[in-house]
Amino acid sequence: MQEILQVYDEKMNKTLNALENDFVTIRAGRANPHVLDKIRVDYYGTPTPLQQVGNVTIPEARMIVIQPWEKGLLKAIEKAILTSDLGINPTNDGTMIRLVFPELTEDRRKELVKDVKKKGENAKVAIRNIRRDANDAFKKQLKAEEISEDEQADAEDKIQKLTDKMIAQIDKAIEEKSKDLLTV
Numbered sequence: 001m002q003e004i005l006q007v008y009d010e011k012m013n014k015t016l017n018a019l020e021n022d023f024v025t026i027r028a029g030r031a032n033p034h035v036l037d038k039i040r041v042d043y044y045g046t047p048t049p050l051q052q053v054g055n056v057t058i059p060e061a062r063m064i065v066i067q068p069w070e071k072g073l074l075k076a077i078e079k080a081i082l083t084s085d086l087g088i089n090p091t092n093d094g095t096m097i098r099l100v101f102p103e104l105t106e107d108r109r110k111e112l113v114k115d116v117k118k119k120g121e122n123a124k125v126a127i128r129n130i131r132r133d134a135n136d137a138f139k140k141q142l143k144a145e146e147i148s149e150d151e152q153a154d155a156e157d158k159i160q161k162l163t164d165k166m167i168a169q170i171d172k173a174i175e176e177k178s179k180d181l182l183t184v
Contacts, residue, residue: 001138001141001147001151001155004134004137004138004141004155005134005155005158005159005162008130008131008133008134008137008159008162009162011130012127012130012162012163012166013166015123015126015127015130015166016123016127016166016169016170016173018123019119019120019123019170019173020173021037022119023116023119023173023177024037025037025038026112026115026116026177026181031058031060031061031062031063031064031099031101033051033056033058033064035064035086036050036051036056036064036066036086037049037051038084039080039081039084039086040080041053041073041076041077041080042076042079042080043073043076050066050077050080053068053069053070053073053076053077054066054067054068054069054073054077055067055068055069062100062101062102062103063098063099063100063101064098064099064101065096065097065098065099066090066096066097066098066099067095067096067097068096068097071094071095074092074094074095074096074097075092077090077097078090078092078097081097081099086099088100088101088102104181109181109182110182112181113178113181113182116174116177116178116181117174117178120170120171120173120174123170124167124170127163127166127167127170128163130163131159131160131162131163134155134156134159135156135159138152138155138156138159139152
């Protein structure tokens with residue numbers, strides 16, 4: 001039974017980590033190289049992460065500079081950024097690409113907060129689904145007489161406590177990211 005609890009604990013932690021990684025890619029008016037994490041560049045026919053085809057630096061608080069290892073990649077990087085949902089137009093000067101992050105308007109900040117809350121809600125649903133799967137597994141064990149009713153009740157109690165803990169962490173992450181987005 002302890003192994004089953006461990007498996008579902010890991011699943012819940014993966015959900016939380018995925019949410020936190022999603023939050024890192026939401027820009028908050030400051031340059032953050034992680035907004036480029038999901039962008040793939042066509043590198044000789046292979047979709048390659050942007051960070052693997054060039055040097056990404058932040059010379060100013062609201063600017064990212066991408067210097068590709070090969071000059072021939074400038075167009076491919078520019079195209080990948082334009083087709084992404086980043087919402088920023090790259091500036092190509094022939095040797096590097098600059099991404100200037102505009103100040104976020106109050107409306108845009110509120111939209112991003114809504115997006116953060118939506119992603120957080122989806123993560124909570126995923127956590128609850130994991131709890132349901134765990135409870136189903138315990139019921140199957142009880143039916144197969146692998147565990148007693150007391151052990152099942154104990155396991156369901158533990159998985160509920162784990163669920164509550166994870167949902168509290170998600171709420172905290174939503175609150176922190178929302179606060180970060182609304183700070184001018």
